[in-house]
Amino acid sequence: MAPRKQQEIFDATLRLVAEKGYDGLTVEGVAECSGVNKTTIYRWWPSKAALLGAALIEADVLGFDPPDTGSLRGDLVSLVEAVTRLLTERPSGDIAVAALAAAVRHPELDAHRFFADRFAREREIFERAVRRGELKESADPMLIVDMLAGAVWMRAVFRGLRVTDDFADAAVAALLDGI
Template identity: 85%
Template structure:
């Protein structure tokens, strides 16, 4: 499949899940919105869960590149800011909340792939920090990411509170106070 057409399918998938939720997402709807036949979609993805899982990881709409600011603190602040944008700015906010929220109720929607892909990219932030002597080798990078991302999720999604301009700095300071060398 041509990369451009694949991105159109992913875009249609993510926008539909944002508008209608996982239960309202259909392969027929994606096919109609992206201008392809539904058999084309089923040829590449056997179910709507597989399609949404691929779209979460591969769509340009949710593109993610780990920051490289030259410092652990700067990289973590940039990561938290990226998570903040993902969870507070449309259309990413609606996509993330609908798709990842649906993963709790629908085990066939394997959101672990989304998180594994993100974490594989985020890991290099920690590897660079260890090489620079900014971080103990014994620190669990996934725990740090979980603490920071969890803070954004709880504040923005579950509590529905606004994130201040200084939220990323405050969250990173709270976490680094216990792990910085």
């Protein structure tokens, strides 16, 4: 399948899940919105769960490149800012929240692949920090990411509060410098 057409299918999938939730997402709807036949979609993805799982990883709207500011602190601040944008800007915020809700209720939607893909990319931050001597090799990168991203999820999604401009710096300082 042509990459442009694949992105159109992924964009339609994410737009529909954000608008209608997972239960309202249909392969027929994606086919209609992306201008392809539903048999074409089923040829590449056997179910709407597989389609949404692929879209979460491959779609441009949720694209992610790990920051490289030259320091662990700078990289972590940039990472928190990226998670904040992901969760508070449209359409990515609507997509992320709808996909998380779907993943909790529908185990066939393998959201673990999305988080594993993200973490594989984020791991570079910690490998560079170890090489620079900023981080012990024994540090748990996943715990660090979970603490920082979890803080953004709590503040923005679950509490419904605005994430202030100084939030990323404050969260990273609390983690790196202690409270």
